[in-house]
Amino acid sequence: MSIRNGLFTSESVSEGHPDKLADRISDRILDAFLKLDPDARVACETLLADQCVVVAGEFRTRRIDDFRSVREDAVRLVREVLQEAGYSDAATGIDPDRCEVQVRFNRQSQDINQGVDREDGVLGAGDQGLMFGYACDETPELMPAPIIYAHHLVRRQAEIRRNGGLPWLRPDAKSQVTFRYEDGHPLEIEAVVLSTQHDAETGLDEVRSAVQSHIIDAVIPTDLRSRGFRTLINPTGRFVTGGPKGDTGVTGRKIIVDTYGGSVPHGGGAFSGKDPSKVDRSASYMARFLAKQAVARGWATRALVQLSYAIGVAEPVSFAVETFGTEKSTSRDIAAQLSQEFDLRPQAIIEILDLKRPIYYPTAAYGHFGRTDLPLPWEAVH
Template structure:
């Protein structure tokens, strides 16, 4: 990151059409895992006006009532849950893939993939400030809608925050964009005033806007039609919202709709878990962890740690410690993080890495990591 720059991140509400498709896909994963902890799920969802399609590969002891799961999820997001034609097209996992994944004593990766985990000491959550602020805006926006604090709001919405950095640290907020769906009879001027009072100011309390901050609330004007009626939703189209806002690398795959054998998900969670523990332990101020997998193989084909020049130990020592401390096989990641439990829908919205109670957000390996680094450094120096 440059010493002086402006960094921007965005977020969407759970009523945004793409994010609602993610939520539906994760609700299907949870429903499958509730009945079969060993279920293999790859669920994709597409939705547009009047129709929701769920498709993919599911192998489970018993299939859940997927149409009921879909309607319930849509209803809980704030829309009518029975006004859509629902189509479900699923089949079992390919026998070739299943054979590769289950061929040995250890579960192999469900596909090849490169995943990244990132953390920094910029915020208590070990995430960049623009990411945290953008998610806080949409989370509070949903909160005031559900509680009726701001009348006339509807479920769809999004935010964007630009933060100016000086010498690598946040200095001020340069711009804020907040767009929210509203009822047709809402007074836009009154709505903007309410959103400023009940959403923008509370969300940005840590770094309040100044007189030069550009604040744009519903810059397009009216935003009456939203959700699937206004835009086609698709699983996996909000990857930057899900992870690091584009301020850190992202692998090739989406997170939602997949069970833990899919390293796009489990590997991304484990890489974040490792990076956050490295930063929380004071072993680096910033850290990117990279993992790569081959289909059917349990062990990663690449493990890399980049402390961006901020490490207390060398990157090589950090990498060796990570290999010793963490089990990076699919079985190891599923076991460490409890990814065979129905927990995914709960962490689907407002970024997968902003939830304090998520297993991959815990910082319970800091002491073990530091001890491993000291042991590895001693071994390196002795040689």
């Protein structure tokens, strides 16, 4: 959704949010497989509810021992993710040491595999689908401003919680940032919403005062605040019950948080738990990479890239670039130039972006794009 004049809002969630726990567990399992076998095929899904975690999926490794090794280690990996997110017992949202963990790993269907690892040696797309990538000059990260600030807020919440600055903070949190746009540019922030889990002993007034001073004021610059700027902190009041105890978490339910905050379309596919042969993930990363080249090179101030694939087919079905009239030269065919420079078949994407590595767990919270804290290859400028 492109706003020229008016208000636009994006949200983010913390690493302790139940859906993000699911994403992080799925990507921790993925990284474990890729560490043993860079060519592993992984499709991992996670469900969390109260004191139960279910990890399931389809997997293929060259050596059966690698499959068995990760399956046997899965319970430990799940518990580590819960601990790293800040959960310590059932009262905080889930007990990492005592919760039930069910592991349901299957071997990948040969019907799917035969279309991916083809007899001619060419890697076919792991599924059909369409993927979008985007870049713009609204922020130094070449990302839309609302999602960048929404991520900053929940990252700050996690930082304060970890360093003990506000000892009553708990892991589950959500943020929302509303920008006013004029002539297609983010002008000022109209509103911030931040809901954070806290312990039972801390009153609402203390929560709101501390969150305002320690989180919102630390993240939102005063010169970006509108005249009517307002904050809504824990607008429902008490937020003690959080994590999987308060809400079920499922892999892939925060795809807009993972991408561009709703500023542009999403193809529909989630990222977490999928190896790079799945174009839902790898082609989305490539689409971001291509869009970023167009903006970073000065060809346009906004670029939206769409790719689409058919399962088992290497060449993309379609490739398009939209610059919303911001291109600097009408004589340059950006789509043609990018497609000549970069091979868009799945195997080439994997090689260009070096995707057969265990790099995915850190991406499963605070967005896959615009990250300056991680050396992500799809964020590089060539």
